[in-house]
Amino acid sequence: xxxxxxxxxxxxxxxxxxxxxxxxxxxxxxxxxxxxxxxxxxxxxxxxxxxxxxxxxxxxxxxxxxxxxxxxxxxxxxxxxxxxxxxxxxxxxxxxxxxxxxxxxxxxxxxxxxxxxxxxxxxxxxxxxxxxxxxxxxxxxxxxxxxxxxxxxxxxxxxxxxxxxxxxxxxxxxxxxxxxx
Numbered sequence: 451x452x453x454x455x456x457x458x459x460x461x462x463x464x465x466x467x468x469x470x471x472x473x474x475x476x477x478x479x480x481x482x483x484x485x486x487x488x489x490x491x492x493x494x495x496x497x498x499x500x501x502x503x504x505x506x507x508x509x510x511x512x513x514x515x516x517x518x519x520x521x522x523x524x525x526x527x528x529x530x531x532x533x534x535x536x537x538x539x540x541x542x543x544x545x546x547x548x549x550x551x552x553x554x555x556x557x558x559x560x561x562x563x564x565x566x567x568x569x570x571x572x573x574x575x576x577x578x579x580x581x582x583x584x585x586x587x588x589x590x591x592x593x594x595x596x597x598x599x600x601x602x603x604x605x606x607x608x609x610x611x612x613x614x615x616x617x618x619x620x621x622x623x624x625x626x627x628x629x630x631x
Contacts, residue, residue, distance in 0.1 A: 459481040459563065460517075460567075461483050461567050462551060462554040466506075466508040467612040467619055468570065468608060470612055473485065473509075481595075484516075489519075489624060491549075493624065500620075503618065504617035519557070525549060542625075559592070565592065566592055566593070567597060572608055573605070574600060
């Protein structure tokens with residue numbers, strides 16, 4: 451349980467589907483989630499907007515605040531340069547996760563929030579230990595809260611909620627390179 455004086459946690463959300471269950475679990479754990487939609491990796495502005503709309507629905511459902519980072523795909527392309535041929539789950543993905551979690555740390559500091567986490571770890575396609583290592587290494591003065599949201603049927607629960615809400619359900623991670631794989 452988190453002490454009551456500052457229970458806010460900034461949760462980086464990759465999409466509405468992945469954040470549904472993590473938001474409810476964080477609330478159960480005594481946190482006050484603030485969702486941070488920061489996804490410069492998304493291959494088009496249209497994809498960004500579709501996922502953002504789904505995220506807005508999930509945030510309204512849970513009655514939580516949503517902070518949206520401006521779409522800047524060039525930030526992703528800069529860190530992906532030279533890694534275009536990397537397979538999914540390879541070095542390009544590590545750099546992408548670092549980019550988004552670094553921005554999460556910056557936003558948490560700006561908002562005065564000391565706890566951070568990410569919904570990325572709910573995906574069975576993502577490596578919990580690797581993402582946790584990245585999150586902890588970037589957190590510095592903040593606390594990265596490592597929760598494997600896949601546990602206790604988290605992935606099943608988050609998918610069930612997204613179906614109930616009728617939100618957009620993408621079929622690829624987000625970047626142009628994951629689309630080809």
